Amino acid sequence: MASKKLKLRVFSLGGLGEIGKNITVFEYGEDIIVVDCGVSFPEDDMLGIDLVIPDFTYLIRNKDRVRGVFFTHGHEDHIGSVPYFLREIDAPLFGTKLTLGLIDIKLREHGLDRKTKCVCVTPGEKVQCGRITAEFIRVTHSIPDACAIAVSTPNNLTCVVTGDFKVDFTPIHDQKMDLQRFAELGKRGVDLLLCESTNVEAKGYTMSERTVGGIFENIFNESRDQRLIIATFSSNIHRIQQIIDSAAGHGRKVAVIGRSMINTVKCAIDLNYIDAPKDIMIEPGEIKRYTDGQLVIITTGTQGEPMSALSRMAASEHRLVDIHPGDKIVISASSIPGNEKSIGRVINELMKRGAEVLYEGLMDVHVSGHGKQEEIKLMHALTSPKFLMPIHGEFRHLKRHRDLAIGLGMPKENIFLMSIGEVLELTPDGAKVTGTVPAGQVLVDGLGVGDVGNIVLRDRKHLSQDGLIIVVVSIDRSSGQIIAGPDIISRGFVYVRENEDMMDETRKAINEALSRRHERRYTEWSYIKTTIKDTVKGYVWHKTKRSPMILPIIMEV
Ligand SMILES: [Zn+2]
Ligand SMILES: [Zn+2]
Known part of the structure; x- marks a missing residue:
């Protein structure tokens, strides 16, 4: 078939109508590429379930045509289900260095590291997969090495998947967002923008990650003899860097507690994405050799997860850390809706043990990694797409994103509020929803990890x-x-x-x-x-x- 007549089929198997398990598929003629392959975490009522992954049925049925998986960045909701994907489908993985480093931890855990082909790309690079071209474009987010991916075909169709982004003009690792490239693509013509919607309800701009550094400095200054315990997401590499910087400035040692935190920090230090002065990092077992004023403990558990290190500390069940009066605990993350109760419980328990607890709402100890309305508008303005498919959000976010686009002058009929599995077909003449592929959630338990x-x-x-x-x-x-x-x-x-x-x-x-x-x-x-x-x-x-x-x-x- 002449390439002019070929359609580009686009659908998501996750990440629409939900936060989590992001995965979008592009199919052009005989070629299929996948962008991201994430997990979501079980809801409260899914006890005994460790992970929720996308339904890969369509990809398994067409596995001989899957040319590659492209990753926007190394967060769980974008990389977490890759071991389950690779059990069924053999395809090369493409990503930036840190992203692949974090994926490699999973591949090793699942014994898949040797047989999987991983191709490291630098932002700006283009990869040809069959007749589909994928280009990595640097964005700023709460983790280094994050990219958007532009997908294009021989008949000049171009789609841009933003990945997760905020427009941070003063990023921690000096990796600036490639705004020019988005504008160039926009000038050449973007057919479809698949733009994230996480913070579309919030007015204005998200603050730069750097502002948190200033707040941390104040906390360190005011806590001379106190032990500092800072909980954050293990994937928030920028935040961890700022904590280490402050610790170095105040002569404190840093101990990392919590399995996922230890893995991520080790990977980021090994690959030079965290700059830690020599001898500053100590093993958790060495904590007792230092006084309170000589220590910072970085840990997990910002969402009140019952098995996390912070929850166990709060319940006096942690092997190495006993909370005592004088401890200052910083919860440097915002609560994911639904977790407020468990977080509240942890804060109460910590306070009962005499600790001082700082959390969002009390102090600006967290900024989001996702852009707010003005940043999303900027993305629209730069790429000026013909069609829009809001992604990465619950239904209300997707809908709010549509309203925002209409406000920018986009015709209503050019915006597609899609469900997972719904297929959007693009041709040089237009776009329409033409059918569905199987989609849903697959529950995984028994990871065989944890003590x-x-x-x-x-x-x-x-x-x-x-x-x-x-x-x-x-x-x-x-x-x-x-x-x-x-x-x-x-x-x-x-x-x-x-x-x-x-x-x-x-x-x-x-x-x-x-x-x-x-x-x-x-x-x-x-x-x-x-x-x-x-x-x-x-x-x-x-x-x-x-x-x-x-x-x-x-x-x-
Ligand atoms: Zn992310
Ligand atoms: Zn995400």
């Missing part, structure tokens, strides 16, 4: 709230055929006799899933176990919006 105490605690909570389903199957040792079962026993979930239908359906679903196994000639236990778990989990969640613990028991006879 045993955590796992036991999680299991207890899980059992107490959602109950237990036991699935018993007997399998013939030689043929792999099911001889008896699946039998389903449940405790504390639903009363089986009153839910015979559902139990029947569940049995059917398991049988179906296990019969597919024969085509693939799998007989390993772990495979059968996972199949049973995934099937039951998916079905039960679909039916009841609950997630009981599932315990498959396989008997070989």
